[in-house]
Amino acid sequence: MPSLFHHEPSPTAPHIDHVHPHAAMPGGEVALHGRNLGAPNASTDALPSANIGDTPARTTFSRSSQAILRIPEGSISGDVVLHRNGEASNPVQLRVAVPMAENLHPVANPAVDLDGNVYATLSGSRGQQMPVSIFKIERDFQLRPFVRDLLNPTGLAFDPDGYLYTSSRAEGTIYRVSPGGAVSTYAEGLGLATGIAFDRDGNLFVGDRSGTIFKIGKPDSMGASGEIFVFATLEPSFVAYHLAFNDAGDLLVTGPTTSSNQAIHSIDRDGNITVFYQGLGRAQGMAFDVDGNLFVAASLHGQRGIVRVTPTREATLAVSGPNLIGLAFLEDGNATLATRDALFHIALDIEGRRLI
16 A cells, blocks of 8 residues: 655656766866756746755756756765755755865875875975975874975875875975874985975876876885986976876876866886876876776866776766865775865775775
């Protein structure tokens, strides 16, 4: 027997089929797709309202089949419900990033150690000495100073022994930092050194934003760097180079320019350069998942966020949000997202490719 309390939805009630993308930062926008999502008379009626969980959210555009929802500050992950003409839609889940650490200045991806602690820079403008250079964000989101007195730390990467490496774009220097925070000089004379990444053999690659990708041979038993030589040459970037390796051992490189049709380049082990994907705006930090999908902080079709590029070169927006410059995957399907002044935490149900 049907329940006495079951009611079929009104034929005029809004219905959400899906949300794109499924995840967003505060300040980002997502599109609700479905039916009856617009005002009955767009010329006279107000836009429909919405909630994300208990938080009111504003629609910035609506028509019958689509509504654009702006994610307000203070939102957390929850069900989106659209309200129109006194009727509510079905709930659809949306993942929302929450603040993890503030008052930072990342200029590249955060780094993650084997214990799940996250590291980010307080880089400052070029030539500006900040009181703390690198912070450690523990798993409980406690923010602790880790390194002081480094000028303009930029790229971050861990080696298999738990040492953190950082570039200085002011000095063209790579520093090696012990797990206890002791700093030593690893390599010098690398131009405007920005993004860094290790390959599977322990060689360190450094992006000089004036157009050179350097390769530094793996360290010896005393921690001294190996031979340094030019691995490839690309177009200069006015911001930074960002580097990431895929499972095949190819080096992926972004170097933001003023173009909205920017390419991600792929460099094979022999230094041959090809275009991996073209069509992004100001592409920056990158990370791979275990399925070979590339995630990059960039604009796609004018919308900023984290873009997913599949191995077959199909691009979609995975996370919507302003000011994103990088990301790193954490355990249990989570990720940390870096803006120009903060880190955010978000559950994406994506397993990242291990970097250590």
